[in-house]
């Protein structure tokens with residue numbers, strides 16, 4: 001069993017020897033990370049080190065404290081004003097209430113309002129659920145949709161989730177770029193003289209490992225090629241994985257429903273309403289601070 005080369009406990013040996021000769025040699029906790037890394041194939045180098053912890057540290061830098069505090073103060077004002085509160089749906093008000101309550105306002109010091117914790121307001125919608133899904137079997141979900149604009153961390157988060165899932169289950173996973181996959185499929189279909197497809201790979205060769213991967217990330221799902229054969233192959237991949245109940249995580253720049261309103265979104269051309277329905281009902285992780293998102297809905301963002 002291999003350890004992490006830079007692990008301070010085992011220095012890569014994978015085992016920790018107790019100074020007491022009567023104590024058994026212990027397997028170092030870092031070996032689980034190494035297993036996760038090896039099992040989660042195809043993760044591009046820039047996301048290889050991603051973990052939930054590193055994502056959260058990065059997220060906090062990108063969504064600084066003051067912005068979150070301002071949003072909490074605005075939410076509180078909104079909820080306390082009967083006039084304003086009546087201008088938006090009760091369900092929304094109760095969600096805001098819940099977050100404000102969890103953040104826990106403390107007595108003002110030097111006129112500066114303070115909050116016990118910012119996390120419930122700051123984290124992305126669905127973030128906790130994704131994390132607990134990778135950590136236990138109790139969260140039933142086999143289709144995840146992680147969306148946010150470029151630079152919002154969606155691919156890093158998908159890579160972190162894949163690694164965590166592989167680490168817990170000990171089963172292999174795969175990370176695939178939909179853009180690259182589209183290109184490789186087109187090479188298979190149209191490159192009759194095999195200038196690109198020099199290994200004579202078939203569609204089946206390309207898709208079979210993706211169908212079989214116990215856990216799969218399809219990164220940049222909305223960047224698929226508009227070629228109808230490519231679209232059909234990707235839809236079949238999702239159908240297959242759905243029927244086998246194998247978990248799949250998709251990333252995109254927008255929510256599934258918003259994409260389906262666009263005429264240029266390739267899957268709408270398949271006339272496959274059950275696929276569109278499934279995508280729109282996937283477990284969603286929206287990469288914006290949840291409170292900011294809710295405030296925007298009230299029009300008070």
Ligand SMILES: [Zn+2]
Pocket residue numbers: 003004007008009010011012013014015028029030031
């Ligand atoms: Zn170690």
